[in-house]
Amino acid sequence: MPFLKSENSATEVVPLVNNFQPVTKEWLSNIGDFLNNADSRRSFIQQMNALMASDNYKGLSIDF
DSSP, X not given: OHHHHHTTOOOOOOOXXXXXXXXXXXEOTTHHHHHTOHHHHHHHHHHHHHHHHTTTOOXXXXXX
């Protein structure tokens, strides 16, 4: 985002959130545990709200 802002770019940014572990190059299979846990979901929503409020994002792409 700092680079796009410095260039006065009109590029719209949509962050991607997924359950892919880039270090091991694997899809995390325990996503069901996360989605079935009310506290985890609540924390995730709070974190995504904070992310979206941190800049001028045009949306959020979630790929589980």
